[in-house]
Amino acid sequence: MSLRQNESVTPGTSTNTVFLDRLARARATMDERGVDALLVSVGSDLPYLTGYEAMPLERLTMLVVPRDGDATLVIPRLEAPRVVEQPGAFRIHPWNETDDPVAIVASLVGTPAVAAVGDTMWARFLVELLGHWPSGATQYVRSTHVMNALRMRKDDAEIAALAAAGAAADRVAAELHAGAIPLAGRTEAQVSADISARLLAEGHDVVNFAIVAAGENAASPHHHPGSRVIRENEIVLCDFGGTMAGYCSDITRCVYLGTPPADVAEAYAVLHEAQAAGVAAGVVGAACQDVDRASRRVITDAGWGEYFIHRTGHGIGMEAHEDPYMVEGNDLPIESGHAFSVEPGIYVAGKWGMRLEDIVVASADGPLSMNHADHALVTL
């Protein structure tokens, strides 16, 4: 488990100011959008607002933010020692083992006309909340409705954290490229475990995923590394990332064991160009879908369009996947501080697959890449 405590946060420090400021901006958005209560539980909204990450357990932890009035962190009594109370930001309401925490939440605010609930909150708690506030009385919206504008725009400290996580992932990619991670003769699962250990050794606190897909398995974008042994003369797709000091890395590189055949080499050249085009399109003021279109156009024009079967990217920050998404239909304008992946792929079922991915942050100076590992199809 990657569970952060807000132990480093003490009243009066600059960190505390960060949380007070974020809460104030969340309330301003609630006001603007007519949201009466914001309810966040497991997931990233809670540490973003308070520095405290809830344990993903059946015992409810929930920050209740009424539009007016004090914010309250409803928390199991045995987890309360993990939290540093922050005067002015929120108060703590511990509940006992035989209490009903959802009833406590409902009692803290009158029936709200509009309630925003955290995306990754467990549905069981919303089911129980519906017993107090039926959807006829309360309109439920996603917390992204309140939090997105804040969360998407990364500040300098957040960008520095993304850059540090990206650099750590780059070091593992460099080891892959240098042949320091043995491939041929090992199973995908063994290589995945090796990459995971290296992500931790390079400073990540937790590994979020380490996809290793060899040959025809690389045609499944979310392949689960298994007992398949990696052989000579095939492609190996590695897509890995973790969380470091609260922010995520995510990188994909492919290597080829031997000399790539003509179709693979040709497709990779197209992929390389498509990825660069997507990054270049990630400028302030462009729409998110423009990044997708830029990458897709290169691949489609080269005749591989039907083999690019997913969107081009996802936002990233405290979560490995978050808004904004680089997908057709998303006309949200890219702003300075938006952080996202650019990761086109080409997948030929039964034969091979390939993907190339960097994390990019939009800025007034153009797209800033958080990854600098070699973009070529390195041969080993």
Add this chain to the structure above:
Amino acid sequence: MSLRQNESVTPGTSTNTVFLDRLARARATMDERGVDALLVSVGSDLPYLTGYEAMPLERLTMLVVPRDGDATLVIPRLEAPRVVEQPGAFRIHPWNETDDPVAIVASLVGTPAVAAVGDTMWARFLVELLGHWPSGATQYVRSTHVMNALRMRKDDAEIAALAAAGAAADRVAAELHAGAIPLAGRTEAQVSADISARLLAEGHDVVNFAIVAAGENAASPHHHPGSRVIRENEIVLCDFGGTMAGYCSDITRCVYLGTPPADVAEAYAVLHEAQAAGVAAGVVGAACQDVDRASRRVITDAGWGEYFIHRTGHGIGMEAHEDPYMVEGNDLPIESGHAFSVEPGIYVAGKWGMRLEDIVVASADGPLSMNHADHALVTL
């Protein structure tokens, strides 16, 4: 990520029969309890029913089981290659990147009068579902309403899996007791990483948690291992577990670096007796709360009652915490195959804490312990 594929499941095998049987029993319960649609997403209900574990991502995967009619697995197209379709059990409905998966789910069944939704499904999908089926038209209940009776009663294969995971955790506890895991002079975080590595080396696929709490930190039951250096003459509480072949381990042992002072030794003797009393109370036909009462009575009678600040146990299986809970107020009768922890604790804030935990499975022959590591306060 620990993501299982159901690749080993092929039509006609006994495994497939297991899933068909579980689905049939789920439907029978739906019929009995008047549930029109069962909707399960991330969490354990899905692999329990299909062998497939959904990726915990913003792209919705959901098994839709109408009371009558075919079950459908709504899944992102790029994850569809991970699933082995099982004729007779469910069909696959892949969705494309620009589709609305919640609208697809809603279209698969007419507005249900009663819908059961998975506990750990992301709330965002229930928020979106409320747009199709408001809570005035549909009564939402937790999927446990349908699944609990099935999930709680572990069959022989599940008990064997719990025993194997327990034995693996026991081997790590034995290393702790033997002094093979260095403690004094290392940080809690370092010891936690060491224990995690050993859980994996002993066969776990993933580590769910490895709490290491020294001295006064042990008084916080869910302490997050940090930079605190472990010293001589203090207690070290270690509570760790992982998932092995789909089933969880969970064990707590304490060691003392030196000779325990009188209060610690006295409290531990009480704790040891309380834990044994809780295990002995876990018999078929007793109420879950009887296990809690049995442990609590020993601690209270010895004068430490105010320091035992949590319930005595939780169910365990595919999830680290699941029904049934061993807590005051739960009068559910224990049945053969129920698996749960028995883990009383004594916590003196600012000084020390201790907990002793085994996993137990109720059977016609009495409580079967999945853990056999030494129950004493081993001194090192």
